[in-house]
Amino acid sequence: MSHWLPLVIYLAIGPIAGGLLAGWDRRISARMQSRRGPPILQPFYDVLKLCQKQNLVVRRGQNFYVLFFLLLVIFTGGLFFAGSDLLLVIFALTLAAVFFVLGAYTASSPYSFIGAERELIQMMAYEPMILLTAIGMYMVTKSFSVHDIAAHGTLLVLALPGIFLGFVYALEIKFRKSPFDLSSSHHAHQELVRGITTEFSGRALAMIEVAHWYENVFLLGWVYLFFAAWPLLGVAASLLVFGFVIFVDNVFARLKWRATIRGAWAVALALGFGNILALSLLHHW
Amino acid sequence: MLTLLLLLILVPFAAGACLLGVRSDLLxxxxxxxxxxxxxxxxxxLVVLPTGVKLMGPSLHHHWFSLASLAIExxxxxxxxxVGVRARHPLIVALILAQAGLMIWFEFKLGSHLEVAGNLFVDKFAVIMALINGVxxxxxxxxALDYMRQYHQxxxxxxxxxxxxxxxxLFVFMxxxxxxxxxxxxxxxxxxxxxxxxCSFVLIxxxxxxxxxxxxxxxxxMNLxxxxxxxxxxxxxxxxxxxxxxxxxxASKPSLALLPAALLCFAGITKSxxxxxxxxxxxxxxAPTPVSALLHSSTMVKAGVYLVLRMAPVIAHTRVGLMVALVGGLTFVIGSFAAITTSEAKRVLAYSTVANLALIVLCGGLGTAEAVWAGVLLIIFHAVAKCLLFLCVGVVEHKLHSRDIEAMSGLIQKMPRVAVMMLIGMAGMFLAPFGMLISKWxxxxxxxxxxxxxxxxxxxxxxxxxxxxxxWMGKLLEVFQPGEPVKSELALGESIAIYGLAAATFCACLFFPLISSRFVEPYVQGVYGQSASLGQGNLIIMGLMMVIVLLFPISFIHYGRGVKVVEPYMGGANLPSNVGFLGSAGATQSAVTHNYYLRALFNEAWLSRWGVIFCAGLLAAMVVVAWL
Structure with a gap:
């Protein structure tokens, strides 16, 4: 039963929490830029409004991909909160992201095409670090199961400091935040039209938003895993990481793709792999 | 059983001999x-019959056989x-003289003293390989029947x-x-x-x-x-x-068999x-596409990894194994990076083959039960999906007269059937819940x-x-310039092969638990006394994902309902042709899209040069380590 409780909570509360987080994001960002900012509930108003809009498409098939993107993101988060295999969660996440990218390709506009290509570059940039994170957690807890990792007695972050930092770096890319918002930015001033979402409108765009809410909650859940032995600390750390991501988002301008991938891979090698190397050396002694 | 094995070997040879004399297309x-x-x-x-490890030999005295084999050699x-002399290729001449001299000396010196209880054998691994090779x-x-006709005509x-x-x-090869x-x-x-x-030399x-x-x-x-x-x-x-x-x-201990095993791994690495x-x-x-498909999926390179996986128990937990694993790991990374930089479809497929085989070699080098289990799975799934992709690329090459990925833009509209089959093949290569991903996991x-x-x-x-x-998937899906659909996409033989393989890509995933528990696990169990599996819960989740993926095509029932079709945004006034727009100052701008190849980051020549140097060093180290 305890297996199912987090799953049910995630499915029900996930979008609400995600929407609220998005609202705070906009409010905090506004304050950092000396603006008042919208109400906290603004993301919900946006999505409701989007749902009432006309469905404009360039290619008739494009919105099906978005629907499956949403379904698979929910599925991914569901797997995570149901406590299943971490690697499987990553693969499901990849599948979801590929659906999104293929939808943008199908839309056949130059801007969504570039957005899709750049989204792929971003995926290539963060994927190694995400996988290394799962491997690091496995080395400490001897299990890939989220359930077992969460039930592990010690603070994972103590054994995995490098991996934790690398993971936060990868999150920056995964959240599509500056300086790694190549595929689609929230900030109008550094956007190439609207990147990967250029040709999506109405309900499809609303689905993309909701998918991001689900996704963000799931990713913060993963941050929590590093601190799962002390639940309160875990929640605080997740929120702190989210705040940090917002801060970085507002401080940096967008990087070029080459710098993005080089940086992300260098971090994955130095912090992620370095940590794993250290762990296995310690293990041998 | 013995008869069946002999028939499987001899019938293709006989067919090959007959086909050499057949000039009529119908015949x-x-x-x-x-x-x-x-x-x-x-x-x-063979699959249906119960098989354990069985040794068997034709009961003829093996003196005859060794004479016959000597003659063939x-x-x-x-x-x-x-060939070597005619091409003035001193390396080939030297290699063949050394090899033939050694083998002839060996046959005369030791050939008659050798104990061989069974000349042929079959176990679950062999059954899997045979199934891939046959089907x-x-x-x-x-x-190839249709392809080669179009090729020449x-x-x-x-x-x-x-x-x-x-x-x-083709049949002799088989x-x-x-x-x-x-x-x-x-x-x-x-x-x-x-x-x-x-065979591969002549076919290439x-x-x-x-x-x-x-x-x-x-x-x-290289193969010599x-x-x-x-x-x-x-x-x-x-x-x-x-x-x-x-x-x-x-079954030998590493102390006795390490050097031979290392050399056989070397042979396997050249071949794969x-x-x-x-x-x-x-x-x-x-070479014509069927040859590529044959080399890449069912024969040749699979023979190499087959041998490496066979050697796995001997080299497990040794330095030799580590070297083999490192060669595999490096080749995987370099092959995958190089595949990003090229836009030629067959070259991408070739790099991907090199990379996937490298994973199998890596498994062989590790040599644990779990690794060998994963390696055998990779062989199965890779053969099916890669063959499908080659056959599709071959068809596209004939119809569009190009094998450049950029030329495949809008293929989903020009050749919908082939494009969908290619998409299935590619999804089979890297996406959950398809086979290759299961095995990579x-x-x-x-x-x-x-x-x-x-x-x-x-x-x-x-x-x-x-x-x-x-x-690449994206390139097939985007349609910038709607063009004329190609007429008669597939001939009969082509469609049997392509549809069959696409179905096999799905079936291999659906029946994955069965394949694993009936064939791969018993083999690993037999060799190591323990086996590996993915666990019931994970299999159910994979099944769920498969259902979601299968629902995707079904959702297209709603295709085009409730949406309004508009022109894409171009940053100006769109022109009727959809490939350009009227920009500022009334100038006509054309819109072109190209995939990223990231050549500024990955340099194919540089990668392969350093890859060759490093891996050659590793192989040399492997032989030296085995020697000591």
Whole structure:
């Protein structure tokens, strides 16, 4: 039963929490830029409004991909909160992201095409670090199961400091935040039209938003895993990481793709792999 | 059972001999279809029959056999010598003289003293390999019927029509592969091994253009180097142990068999086109597509990894194993990076083959039960999906007269059937819940359990894999310039092969638990006394994902309902043609899209140069370490 409780909570509360987080994001960002900012509930108003809009498409098939993107993101988060295999969660996440990218390709506009290509570059940039994170957690807890990792007695972050930092770096890319918002930015001033979402409108765009809410909650859940032995600390750390991501988002301008991938891979090698190397050396002694 | 094995080996040879004399297209069609059907039935029977590890030998006194095998060896050596001399290729001449001299000396000196209890054997692994060889190879032969007709009548009229030779060699190749899979006598194994080398040499050089000749010679010398290592391994092992059996070799302790096993791994690495030998497989693309498909999926390269996986128990937990694993890991990363940089479809496929085989080699090098389990799974899934992709690319090449990925833009609209089949093949190569991903997952788990630091190769390599497949999929899906759909996309033989393989890609995933529990796990259990599996819960989740993916095409029932179609945003006033727009100051701007190839980040030449240097060093180290 305890297996199912987090799953049910995630499915029900996930979008609400995600929407609220998005609202705070906009409010905090506004304050950092000396603006008042919208109400906290603004993301919900946006999505409701989007749902009432006309469905404009360039290619008739494009919105099906978005629907499956949403379904698979929910599925991914569901797997995570149901406590299943971490690697499987990553693969499901990849599948979801590929659906999104293929939808943008199908839309056949130059801007969504570039957005899709750049989204792929971003995926290539963060994927190694995400996988290394799962491997690091496995080395400490001897299990890939989220359930077992969460039930592990010690603070994972103590054994995995490098991996934790690398993971936060990868999150920056995964959240599509500056300086790694190549595929689609929230900030109008550094956007190439609207990147990967250029040709999506109405309900499809609303689905993309909701998918991001689900996704963000799931990713913060993963941050929590590093601190799962002390639940309160875990929640605080997740929120702190989210705040940090917002801060970085507002401080940096967008990087070029080459710098993005080089940086992300260098971090994955130095912090992620370095940590794993250290762990296995310690293990041998 | 013995009869079945012999039939599987001999029927393709006989068919090859017949086809050499058949010039009529109709007769060839009937013959090829009949033999393919027979071989498929044979392998399926083999699958259905209960098999443990069985040693068996034709009861004839093996003196006769060794004479016959000696004769075949000498004949093949003479042919290679002739080729080498005529092409003025001193390396080939030297390699074949060394190898043939060694083997002849060996036959006279030791041949009659060797104990060989069974010349043939069959176990679950062999059954799987036979099934791939029979069914996938058979599919390629059917496909080749239509493909080669179009090849000579439409696409390449300038090339001499040598189809009788071509089809004869396809079947000889298949027969040799069966022989290689079932051989327990190491000398026989070596003969079949060299036969596949020769067949691939002739098939790669089929067009007889300068490039083809050059690449065929390169394939020949690289594989001969492997052949020489094979010969040395046999001589060493037989002198030490007095036995000439593969099964004895596998069961030997590393102290006795490490050097022979290391040399056999070297041979396997040359044949499966790992760095530093990967260039022969890339060069092999000059051959007609069925040859590429055959080399990449069911025969040739699979023979190499088959041998490496067979050696896994011997080299497990040794330095030799570590070297083999490192070669595999490096090749995986470099192959995957190189695949990003090229826009030629067949070259991408070739790099992807090199990379995936590298994963199998990595598994063989680790040599744990879990790793071998993952390696066998990779062989199965890779064969099916890669063959499908090659066959599709071949069709597209004939219809669009290009094998550039950029030219495949909008294929979903021009050739919807082939495009969908290609998408299935690609999804099969890298997406959950398809087979290749299941096996990559298994590989990752095996690596993390055996030696977590090696996982660094896998995580970087597989993220590159994701990039080059997904952008290719995107290229097929985007339709900037709606064009005329191509008429009659697929001929009969082609559609049987392509649809069959696409169905197999799905079935291999759906029946994955069955394949694993009935064939792969018993094999691993037999060798190691323990086995691996994915666990019930994970299988259910994979099943759920499969259901979601299968729902996707069904959702297209709603295709086009409730939406309003508009022009894409171009940053100006769109022109009617949809490929351009009216920009500022009334200037007409055209819109073109190209995939990213990231050549500023990954340099193909640089990657392969350093890959060759590093892996050559590793291989040298491997032999030295085994020697000590």
């Amino acid at each position: 060839r069609r009937i013959l090829v279809a009949a033999v393919t059907l027979a071989v498929c039935c044979g392998t399926v029977t 000498i004949a093949m050596a003479l042919y290679v010598l002739y 996938v190879g058979g599919g390629i032969c059917l496909y 439409g696409a390449h009229p300038e090339i001499a029509d040598r189809r009788p030779l071509f089809f004869a060699l 027969g040799a592969m069966f022989g290689l899979i079932f051989a327990n006598n190491l000398t026989w194994l070596m003969i079949f091994w060299e036969m596949t080398t020769l 050089g089929y067009t007889q253009t300068d490039e083809a000749k050059r690449n065929a010679l390169r394939a020949l010398w 180097a492997g052949g020489l290592a094979f010969a040395v391994a046999i001589v060493l092992f037989c002198r030490h142990s007095g036995s000439g059996e593969l099964q004895t070799l596998i 086109a790992q760095l530093p030998f990967s260039s022969w497989l890339l060069g092999a693309m000059v 298994a590989v990752l788990k095996a690596v993390v359990d055996a030696s977590p630091t090696l996982s660094v190769f896998i995580v970087f390599g597989s993220s590159a894999t994701l990039f080059f497949w997904a952008k």
